[in-house]
Amino acid sequence: MQSRTIIDNKGVNLTITRLCYQLIENHQDFSNTILIALQPRGTFLLDRIIAKLKEIKPDINPKTGSIDITFYRDDFRRGNSPIVASRTNMEHSIEGRRIVLVDDVLYTGRSVRSAMDALLDFGRPIQVELLVFIDRRFKRHLPIQPEYVGSRVDSLNSERVIMSWDEKEGKDEVQLYTIEEK
Amino acid sequence: MSELSVEHLIGIKSLTESDIQLIFAMADNFKQVINRPIKKVPTLRDITIANLFFENSTRTKLSFELAEKRLSADVINFSAGSSSVSKGETLVDTVNNILAMKVDMVVMRHPNPGASVFLSQRVNSRIINAGDGAHEHPTQALLDSYSIREKLGDVAGKKVVIVGDILHSRVAMSNIFCLQKMGAEVMVCGPKTLLPKYIDKMGVKVETDLKKALNWCDVANMLRIQMERLDISYFPSLREYTMQFGLTAQILKELKKPITIMHPGPINRGVEISSAIADSEQAIILDQVENGVAVRMAILYLLAQKIDRPQ
The missing domain is CATH 3.40.50.1370 (Aspartate/ornithine carbamoyltransferase)
Known part of the structure; x- marks a missing residue:
């Protein structure tokens, strides 16, 4: 398996800053907005975004949450789906709010579909948007498009795009893995 | 530690400590689910579960039924009093007849100790023991x-x-x-x-x-x-x-x-x-009763995961 870094530490930070400005442009002071991360990997990105938002506009305090999609997956009993769930953290009512779902990599769109199902069990938001750091184009299984995209990556089916975080893996970067065929 | 070591839940005796820890970890998640405004997840929507109660029960039966419905499973109920058991049908025949209607899991309470072990060896279904005589619950x-x-x-x-x-x-x-x-x-x-x-x-x-x-x-x-x-x-x-x-x-x-x-x-x-x-x-x-639903959801979820997947 070969790997190469497609976005390094500097690039990750730069992109997060841009995403934050885009969010501020659309949501101003975030008074009616809740940012919700997909468990488990979306939470790292959301933590960074919140930290950066506060750096840019110290007076704002966006509401956040995290949502686990394990029980909403469409691949239960169909192979490699993870069985053990993570914690769902929804302290704020989403009724009538604007929601931004946050995840690291968008690929087939199935996780986001599950997340929307899970989200709607908590109420009726007025709008749901999607923010992803990596958008792997051309491999979508469902009609789902993100509003905020960190970076678009065109990759083959046999490749893996993995996003690493300083808190978890020791450095911020996006790597593209190529699985060699024999 | 993400799968049970057993195919059926017959008794605690056959579980390992990590099985129990796994059930508790899942029950934590389900306890969160049953305290939400919409107390339901779609996970078991393609699973059918039969509750066979050959002995009286209120709490356990309601708790199981609620757990099954919270997981979106289809549920059929059976009580011995109003069935063909009183006409002389054997346990295996009764259950096989029910399974012929395409049931994936069986929750059973029976007055005879060992009834669930007996059944698990003879019928092709996941068995959950909801109490068998003076044996286990x-x-x-x-x-x-x-x-x-x-x-x-x-x-x-x-x-x-x-x-x-x-x-x-x-x-x-x-x-x-x-x-x-x-x-x-x-x-x-x-x-x-x-x-x-x-x-x-x-x-x-x-x-x-x-x-x-x-x-x-x-x-x-x-x-x-x-x-x-x-x-x-x-x-x-x-x-x-x-x-x-x-x-x-x-x-x-x-x-x-x-x-x-x-x-x-x-x-x-x-x-x-x-x-x-x-x-x-x-x-x-009363906390025990509330936790009962969450724990039973965890068990149903973990055992359902072992049912052969649809082709």
């Missing part, structure tokens, strides 16, 4: 330990006394296995006639003085006298039993430290436990 033991873990932080190192009719109690049997696997110390307490003869060989302490037992423990699990199973006279009168083994406010006041009171239900108020204690802050009887 695994889901009750799991929810009891889960409730102790919730109330006291951990099960390991805790001292638990089970008071009452140990001889006829499947709850006691499963609880002893479960508590010991989780690292708790267990004592049984009751009239000598209602304690099985070699129970100390299971590694439990035996006590016939309620006060001593309560002074020793952190948690007291009070069992009901199972009048329907008492074929001979095991104690002179119910009144005498209450005098010696009934839990009252007076006894609790005289203890050195506060203890947690549990009861698997149904409660016989004024017999094994006084009304005031059953409704007190120390009693976690």
